[in-house]
Amino acid sequence: MKNYFNYLFTLIVILLIFSSCMSGTTKPKLLVNTEAEIDILIINGTVYSGENTSPQQLNVAICKQEVCGIYPKGVTKKAHKTIDASGKIVSPGFIDPHTHTLAELLSQDKNNNLNYLSQGVTTVVNGNDGDGPVNIKLMSERLTKNGIGTNVALLVGHGSVRKQVMGKVQRYANEDELKQMQQLVTKAMQDGALGISSGLYYVPGSYANTEEVVALATIAGNYHGIYDTHLRDESTFSIGFAAALDEAIYIAEQAKTHLNLAHIKALGVDVWGQSQIAIDKITQAQRRGVSISADQYPWLASGTKLHSAVMPKWVMADSVSAFHKRLNDPELSSRLKAEIKENIRRRGGAKSLLITDFKDENIVGLTLKDVAKQQGLTTVNMAIKLVQQGDVRVASFNMSSEDVERFMVQPWVITSSDGTNGHPRKYASFPKKFQNYVMHKKLLSVNQFIQQSSGKTARILGLTDRGLIKEGYKADIIVIDKKNFKANANFSKWNKYSSGIEHVLVNGQHVIESGRYVNKLAGQFVPLPR
């Protein structure tokens, strides 16, 4: 009996609290309290929500880290700080699903990630292409401790996991090795990885068979994570673009995960025009229930290291010294040179490989063809010589604009940068896309561009409280001056900040005010929501 009265009493208390909460919004007293809690109010802007809805003139209220109110323009509210966005676009902060920014985020001077903030990017993904950290917990703690300017989410890299278990040996994994890799991926998913990435084009990912990747992607799928892949072949290097796509779709289908195709492209003259074949394959698979998306950067050149671009995979096995030894082995010479020559041809010839970063700055800005001529060597011998002198970054002009545009308008394609040193995509991908394909070519509407850069991306990555301007969502918000939103970086000056982003809020903190960065590190580690 006593228990019964206790129960009844508790129920009445709960009901009282509940009813006061529900009716609270109509009581003036509570309204005043709510108003006082608004930290930042963005007024008079044209708000794009990140979803497929028309832009509206709205005022957006931010309390602490979250959006806490959205009102019609003209409704006045008290706030600690007001941002007047008259004539400007108010958009969710952009989410970049493919970056290589860990070195910067862990540094002391570039951890503000300003080259991304100034593009309007408030969240970056790392660990793409099979690379990146194996221990997600350790990395997330290091990032948080160091302080970061943008949010960061992590993928666990198949290549890194394989390297930790097997080194760079060129063979398939045995049962025991596979089990060890599965344990590492399980741990990573439990520690908040968004999924698993692979770089089956690169060493050591390229040494894995399809079933190995299925076994690991299945674990990501069990945790509702994605499978993000740099295809085994975007060209005609090994199995060919179409077969590599089939492999990726097969892996996702077997593993029951979402498939994101990293930086989708038809690379090189041999596969130009194959964007249509790719789109057909993808839409067919989607029709039978496979969930597929792709990200894309808006440039006709990819960026990579010279050795990855032109060296055969078998030459690079085991270690750097083994690699260099093979390069100078007279017995391998004729096979090696024939394969390098063919790889250079696929990419459009030595004139299409622009050196963008190297310790000897005299050759930066020259093509492989120029340098070879200068030094009186064949382009193949020049490439062999250069890769032994250190990392040579190249911009590889290997895409056709028809393919780029055909991919860009697909409803399952989102914006990314794949930013790397030496390529302007690291500083200017989002404004470049806006400038070129929204304003100039009118291939996309402003709304489509924003969705491709925020809401759709969040949905693909499984982020449930970012990517939209919506009550309860994290206040990652940008104010764009449409007329001045532009790329300043290009292939001769790749590291110039972009302009036109007037205000940036990261987790409710105002980090760019009237175009000026105010030295606040407001980024957080973003785990895959449970």
Ligand SMILES: [Zn+2]
């Ligand atoms: Zn890649």
